[in-house]
Amino acid sequence: MESFFDYFLAYAMGLMYIVFSILCYLFPSAVAYGRKHNNFKAIFALNVLLGWSGIAWVVALVWSLTDNISKEIKPEKKESEDSPLDLEEKKAE
Numbered sequence: 880m881e882s883f884f885d886y887f888l889a890y891a892m893g894l895m896y897i898v899f900s901i902l903c904y905l906f907p908s909a910v911a912y913g914r915k916h917n918n919f920k921a922i923f924a925l926n927v928l929l930g931w932s933g934i935a936w937v938v939a940l941v942w943s944l945t946d947n948i949s950k951e952i953k954p955e956k957k958e959s960e961d962s963p964l965d966l967e968e969k970k971a972e
Contacts, residue, residue, distance in 0.1 A: 904926075904936070905926060905927075905930075907926045907930070907936065907942070908922060908927070910940065910943040911939075911942075911943035915948050915949050916945075916947060917948065917949055918942070918947060925938065925942070926939040
């Protein structure tokens with residue numbers, strides 16, 4: 880007779896397998912999201928809809944690793960946007 884622990888262990892291992900499988904399946908989308916890829920939505924759609932084929936999964940992974948990421952550009956500081964500390968330094972000079 881099997882005990883409760885055996886059923887629990889089988890259930891837990893099955894659940895871990897399902898979670899691990901989903902994480903592996905969505906890995907290209909996670910990479911694209913983490914890199915702030917400009918085509919994240921398209922990569923996600925390709926990954927979800929055709930990733931099961933294997934070829935599309937590899938294409939999505941390679942696409943997510945391309946250098947098409949959004950680069951944050953810091954705006955240049957204008958003279959009128961000086962902080963009070965900057966103004967004190969200019970007066971001291």
